[in-house]
Amino acid sequence: MPTTRVMEGLADMTGQQCNTLDIVRLVARRPEPTYEVRCTRCQSTSTAPHSRLRSGAARCLASGCGKVQQRQRGRDLEEEQRKQAEEREKQRIADVQAASLRRMEAEVEGYVLPTKRRPAAEHVVLTERDRIAIRQRREELEAEARTERETREKPVRELTQKINETSRQIAALERKVLLDPNVKDLDFWHDPELVGLHLTVEGATEWNYAMLKGFADSHPEFVVNDHNLQILNNYFSKHSVLMFTTEQLNRVYKRMLACGIPFDAPEQANTDVIANDTPSDTKRPDANLTIAPAKEPDKPKAPTYEGFDLQTGEPRTFTEREVARMSSEEFKKAMQMVARGEMGLPRIGPGPNGRGYRA
Numbered sequence: 001m002p003t004t005r006v007m008e009g010l011a012d013m014t015g016q017q018c019n020t021l022d023i024v025r026l027v028a029r030r031p032e033p034t035y036e037v038r039c040t041r042c043q044s045t046s047t048a049p050h051s052r053l054r055s056g057a058a059r060c061l062a063s064g065c066g067k068v069q070q071r072q073r074g075r076d077l078e079e080e081q082r083k084q085a086e087e088r089e090k091q092r093i094a095d096v097q098a099a100s101l102r103r104m105e106a107e108v109e110g111y112v113l114p115t116k117r118r119p120a121a122e123h124v125v126l127t128e129r130d131r132i133a134i135r136q137r138r139e140e141l142e143a144e145a146r147t148e149r150e151t152r153e154k155p156v157r158e159l160t161q162k163i164n165e166t167s168r169q170i171a172a173l174e175r176k177v178l179l180d181p182n183v184k185d186l187d188f189w190h191d192p193e194l195v196g197l198h199l200t201v202e203g204a205t206e207w208n209y210a211m212l213k214g215f216a217d218s219h220p221e222f223v224v225n226d227h228n229l230q231i232l233n234n235y236f237s238k239h240s241v242l243m244f245t246t247e248q249l250n251r252v253y254k255r256m257l258a259c260g261i262p263f264d265a266p267e268q269a270n271t272d273v274i275a276n277d278t279p280s281d282t283k284r285p286d287a288n289l290t291i292a293p294a295k296e297p298d299k300p301k302a303p304t305y306e307g308f309d310l311q312t313g314e315p316r317t318f319t320e321r322e323v324a325r326m327s328s329e330e331f332k333k334a335m336q337m338v339a340r341g342e343m344g345l346p347r348i349g350p351g352p353n354g355r356g357y358r359a
């Protein structure tokens with residue numbers, strides 16, 4: 001009967017393996033058999049005693065063995081995962097692109113891209129007949145456009161004509177009211193300043209003159225001559241108004257200008273004379289037919305009177321006080337007035353009969 005007899009420690013273990021260690025060769029017999037071992041994991045070489053190899057306790061003693069291997073493996077794993085992720089992403093992008101390409105191909109199937117430039121137009125030689133045809137066609141189109149435009153604008157044009165015609169008629173009526181001696185103006189404005197004022201004929205003439213002066217001062221473009229004064233005079237005469245105010249003159253003059261009553265406009269030579277005579281006009285030597293803003297009736301300015309010196313006969317300006325101290329004869333002389341009925345107006349200014357006129 002065979003029996004297994006275990007002999008302690010004396011069998012040569014060269015070539016055997018213990019854990020990760022390959023037993024390479026026997027390097028010492030005493031005090032205990034010792035073997036050179038090589039770790040299969042880290043390839044490091046060391047020695048191990050027979051007893052530890054026999055009991056299976058021998059381990060690789062290299063300090064980094066296993067740990068390095070594990071760390072390396074972790075790093076490798078990480079790298080591996082990253083690579084896989086990259087690979088998946090690349091694949092996904094490729095799939096998307098392929099799908100897009102397939103879709104585009106399906107959409108543009110049979111479509112031919114245009115060439116970059118239009119082909120140069122061929123030089124066409126027109127015959128005379130072609131030219132005539134083209135011209136006729138163009139004229140037809142223009143005539144159509146013209147007709148269409150006229151049709152479209154016709155109502156507007158008609159309305160504009162009507163409005164113009166109406167305003168012409170209104171202006172004509174206004175002129176008739178203001179000029180015709182037989183037509184009374186229903187809108188005649190009575191200045192409250194005149195209410196209760198009773199003056200002699202001479203006093204009225206002085207009053208009118210002062211008012212006219214105030215009016216002419218505020219309207220540099222108003223030429224004081226017979227024609228222009230007559231227009232104003234007639235208007236007040238036909239209403240049997242013997243005295244008027246600057247405000248009344250302003251108002252009626254404004255209406256007369258608005259409806260186009262022809263006043264004599266200042267000529268260049270005449271405006272020069274005015275400018276020389278009255279320094280206040282030099283401020284606006286180019287004053288043309290502009291209408292100065294109507295003066296407030298409640299703001300009378302200190303009146304002065306243009307006349308001629310009683311001794312020397314030279315033109316001069318009289319203050320209100322000087323005029324008030326004159327007798328009526330002196331006043332007439334100083335103003336060189338010629339009574340022309342109740343509404344006599346002085347012959348002053350640059351008109352053909354005025355004193356400022358020099359041929």
Ligand SMILES: [Zn+2]
Nearest residue numbers: 039042060065
């Ligand atoms: Zn090892």
